[in-house]
Amino acid sequence: MAKSKKVLLVEDDALIVELYQERFSEEDDIELKVARDGKLALKEVDGQYDLILLDILLPEINGFTVLKKLKEKAETRDIPVVVLTNLGSERTDTDKQVALSLGAVDYLVKSFHTPDELVEIVRKRLWPTKN
Amino acid sequence: MAKIRLPGKLPTLPPWEALITNLHLPRFEEKDYQLQLSLIHSLSGAGANYRELFSQVCLELPAILKAECVSFVRIASGKTSVIMSNRSRKYLTVLFGRDGCKEILEDDRPLSAHLLRSTPLLRSLYLSSALISQTPERRIMMYVTQNRPISSWETQYINTIASLIGHPIRESFLQDNLETESCRLSVLTDNLLEGLAVLGPDGKILIWNKAFERLTGYSAREAIGRRLGELIHRKDNDSWADDQLKNAHDDPSRRISHEEIQIITKRNRVKWVAISLSFMRTRSGEIEQTQLFARDISKAKELEARKSEFISIATHELRTPLTAAKGYLSLVMREKDILNAKHRGYLGRAQQAIDRLVLLAEDLLRAVQVEEERLNLNWRRVDLRQLVEGLQRDFLRRSQEAGIPMRVVLPDLPAYVMADGERLRQVFANLLDNAFKYTPRGVITITVKEDTARNHQPVYLTSVADTGMGIEPREVDHIFDRFHRAHSPEETKAQGAGLGLFIAKSFIDRLNGSIRVKSRPRRGTVFTVALPAAQNHISINKKTVNNRKVQDGKK
Numbered sequence: 001m002a003k004s005k006k007v008l009l010v011e012d013d014a015l016i017v018e019l020y021q022e023r024f025s026e027e028d029d030i031e032l033k034v035a036r037d038g039k040l041a042l043k044e045v046d047g048q049y050d051l052i053l054l055d056i057l058l059p060e061i062n063g064f065t066v067l068k069k070l071k072e073k074a075e076t077r078d079i080p081v082v083v084l085t086n087l088g089s090e091r092t093d094t095d096k097q098v099a100l101s102l103g104a105v106d107y108l109v110k111s112f113h114t115p116d117e118l119v120e121i122v123r124k125r126l127w128p129t130k131n
Numbered sequence: 132m133a134k135i136r137l138p139g140k141l142p143t144l145p146p147w148e149a150l151i152t153n154l155h156l157p158r159f160e161e162k163d164y165q166l167q168l169s170l171i172h173s174l175s176g177a178g179a180n181y182r183e184l185f186s187q188v189c190l191e192l193p194a195i196l197k198a199e200c201v202s203f204v205r206i207a208s209g210k211t212s213v214i215m216s217n218r219s220r221k222y223l224t225v226l227f228g229r230d231g232c233k234e235i236l237e238d239d240r241p242l243s244a245h246l247l248r249s250t251p252l253l254r255s256l257y258l259s260s261a262l263i264s265q266t267p268e269r270r271i272m273m274y275v276t277q278n279r280p281i282s283s284w285e286t287q288y289i290n291t292i293a294s295l296i297g298h299p300i301r302e303s304f305l306q307d308n309l310e311t312e313s314c315r316l317s318v319l320t321d322n323l324l325e326g327l328a329v330l331g332p333d334g335k336i337l338i339w340n341k342a343f344e345r346l347t348g349y350s351a352r353e354a355i356g357r358r359l360g361e362l363i364h365r366k367d368n369d370s371w372a373d374d375q376l377k378n379a380h381d382d383p384s385r386r387i388s389h390e391e392i393q394i395i396t397k398r399n400r401v402k403w404v405a406i407s408l409s410f411m412r413t414r415s416g417e418i419e420q421t422q423l424f425a426r427d428i429s430k431a432k433e434l435e436a437r438k439s440e441f442i443s444i445a446t447h448e449l450r451t452p453l454t455a456a457k458g459y460l461s462l463v464m465r466e467k468d469i470l471n472a473k474h475r476g477y478l479g480r481a482q483q484a485i486d487r488l489v490l491l492a493e494d495l496l497r498a499v500q501v502e503e504e505r506l507n508l509n510w511r512r513v514d515l516r517q518l519v520e521g522l523q524r525d526f527l528r529r530s531q532e533a534g535i536p537m538r539v540v541l542p543d544l545p546a547y548v549m550a551d552g553e554r555l556r557q558v559f560a561n562l563l564d565n566a567f568k569y570t571p572r573g574v575i576t577i578t579v580k581e582d583t584a585r586n587h588q589p590v591y592l593t594s595v596a597d598t599g600m601g602i603e604p605r606e607v608d609h610i611f612d613r614f615h616r617a618h619s620p621e622e623t624k625a626q627g628a629g630l631g632l633f634i635a636k637s638f639i640d641r642l643n644g645s646i647r648v649k650s651r652p653r654r655g656t657v658f659t660v661a662l663p664a665a666q667n668h669i670s671i672n673k674k675t676v677n678n679r680k681v682q683d684g685k686k
Contacts (some may be wrong), residue, residue: 017457023462057444086450102654111308114461 004029005050005126010041010066012082014023016110020053023115028128030119038066047075051125055105056085056095064102073104080125083107111117242396266523326404326425332418334358334376346404346425348397359423366393366401374422375408383416388511391428403432442496449492457485513544515579515591518556523577526563530575533567538576546579546591546666550642558635559593562658566597571655573598573655580659590644594659601652612649 007030011017017034024032031048035041038061045052052070056063063083070076083099083106096107108121137353320327320516326343330336339354348352348361358373364372371392379385389407396402410421460482464475525537530537559577567576575597582590602610611632639646644662 013451015451016458019455019458019462023458084445086454111450111457111492115458115459118463 006031006033006054007049007051007122007126008032008041008045008049009034009053009084010038010058010063011053011055012036013055016055019115020118023090023119027123028118030122037061038063040065042069045070045079047077047079049079052079052081053084053120053122054081056083056099064098067099067102067104080105082108082121082125084108084110086110195417281322322662324426326423328359328423328425330359330376330421330423332420334421336362343423343425346396346402346427347394348400363406364395366395376418379408379410379418381423383412383514386410390511394569402427446492446496449496450489453485453489453492457482457489461484463626498589511549511552512547513550513552515548515553516541516664517553517567517575518559519579519593522556522559522563525560526567529567533570535567535570535572536574538574540576540578540580542580546581548591548642548644548662549665550662554638555642558638558660559595561632561635561667562595562660565658566656568598569601569656570597570599581664589664591664592659592661594657596657598655602648602650602657603652605652607648607650 007024009017009020009032011020011034023033024030033044034052035044037059041052041054047054054063054067059064063085067081067083070079070081071106081104086109087109099107105125106121108118113121121127132536167407169559204614249444320338321322321342323340323342326346327338327340328343329338335356336354337356339349339351341351343354344350345545347362354362359376360370360372368374375388379388387407387409389405391403391405393401405426409422409424409426410418411422413419460478464470464478464482467475519539519541521539526537563577575595577593577595580590582592583627636646639660639662642662644660646657646658646660650656
């Protein structure tokens with residue numbers, strides 16, 4: 001089966017990257033690409049991507065800036081962005097609001113979800129009409 | 132003893148007997164004590180010269196002879212001697228005989244020797260007590276001696292002389308006192324680390340200490356006499372200082388306000404300061420004086436910012452390995468073919484341990500954040516009515532779009548509580564947000580009222596009531612728990628780790644308040660927040676209302 005959906009993971013931590021790469025490799029219809037920082041992400045992303053998983057604590061430029069830039073460019077504006085971060089409960093309210101107001105469609109805390117759950121959520125976003 | 136000739140010619144003195152005769156003095160009266168009066172100096176007519184003389188002595192001689200002050204005036208047998216001390220502690224005695232100034236004697240003997248020489252002295256009540264002031268260095272005393280009883284007329288003369296002589300002495304003494312006091316005050320205020328300023332009833336600056344100079348860049352000279360608003364510029368809010376004073380003016384119950392703000396100094400630097408204003412009022416509530424204390428908290432703020440940064444980094448470092456461990460464990464758990472029950476048991480335990488670590492990390496970081504928030508809180512008096520009205524405006528559009536009207540019931544009098552206004556607003560916004568989320572149709576009511584049922588501290592109750600889906604009874608008990616999320620399918624927003632109400636409860640608890648919920652499934656829910664009223668709150672209490680100065684129309 002052809003890999004039908006392309007997802008960009010913007011994440012700098014090797015541990016996490018490997019974990020998600022491992023898990024997503026099991027999904028035949030999802031192709032996971034990785035960008036290790038914001039600059040690379042912005043270079044890599046184009047209209048071909050169907051979803052972006054965006055970390056916030058990134059080297060050089062932080063995730064919010066990347067998010068803003070993504071929404072400014074015409075060809076990337078409509079790609080749904082799910083913020084996937086380590087910033088947890090103590091800042092969830094403000095960071096979440098910031099993320100959503102910048103245009104993210106969702107805000108997930110990494111340590112609250114297993115890889116399986118993450119895939120589930122990503123699937124729902126990629127194929128919204130499916131049950 | 133050296134003798135110094137006094138320059139110039141001095142007027143002659145009239146014989147004192149003649150003075151007395153001319154003035155028709157009454158018979159002398161017996162008094163309780165004997166005073167020896169050698170010379171009575173009248174101040175009417177003929178005495179004017181003498182008055183002049185004395186004034187001259189007091190004012191000119193010290194200057195001529197470089198005396199420090201007139202320290203003694205002694206009227207003794209046939210002579211008047213004015214004793215002055217000069218800077219090198221030499222005593223100059225000017226002797227006035229009946230026929231004029233005799234001589235000036237320079238005397239090395241200390242003051243006490245003069246005292247011993249005089250006839251029994253009395254610190255008499257006749258002599259204006261203002262003259263008699265004791266200080267360690269300067270004693271102003273008047274010695275009067277007389278060999279017969281002294282009459283009230285004579286007393287008056289002595290008084291007048293004393294006051295004439297004493298007047299310049301007293302003036303300079305008071306002046307010295309004032310300067311000393313003023314000096315003392317300056318020393319005190321200038322050595323304070325905190326900025327101290329005092330405003331008069333018109334809001335103009337009376338005192339501005341060195342610390343305030345350092346804080347704002349404006350010197351005392353530039354500050355005194357000007358309005359506070361000309362010197363304290365709050366960043367983004369130039370009328371802050373004027374507003375503070377105006378609010379205090381409008382609200383007589385206001386005593387203290389405290390805020391952390393950023394100010395722009397004279398040289399355009401931005402500084403964080405903690406400012407407290409305290410208002411002293413007259414009985415009728417008018418502001419008599421305003422005291423300001425200010426501290427530079429820039430360093431503290433910087434520290435907070437760095438702590439904040441540290442927390443961000445720490446969360447990342449803590450959570451990443453936890454996420455990875457949790458993730459890989461869950462992946463392994465899926466390999467059901469390879470794992471037997473024992474393996475799955477072990478791995479299950481590991482997963483539990485990891486999950487506990489995740490929660491622990493949450494708690495830890497939350498605790499640090501709470502501590503920061505506590506430092507960050509902007510405590511001030513908040514009027515719940517204004518808060519609710521603001522929320523009403525904020526949610527108006529949502530209310531219109533959802534077709535669910537908002538009803539607001541507020542008391543007539545201000546409902547003051549002490550809180551961080553912004554955080555409190557967030558709590559109520561959270562409640563309102565939930566209300567709208569879970570109410571498909573009906574109405575949402577926000578009420579603020581004073582809880583008069585209790586017989587202890589007055590309390591304000593703010594409730595948010597909806598006619599929505601309600602909460603299942605078994606959930607009601609857990610609704611304020613951390614990570615609790617409603618399990619209803621209607622929940623569209625997937626995230627938030629269920630912490631909104633938990634955070635709200637923590638915050639309200641910290642304000643010594645309480646938050647409760649009552650709900651009926653499919654009928655509606657009411658959240659009620661109880662908060663203790665601020666000091667000097669305006670109660671539905673006749674006594675307080677009558678004492679309050681009514682200022683309607685002034686706003």
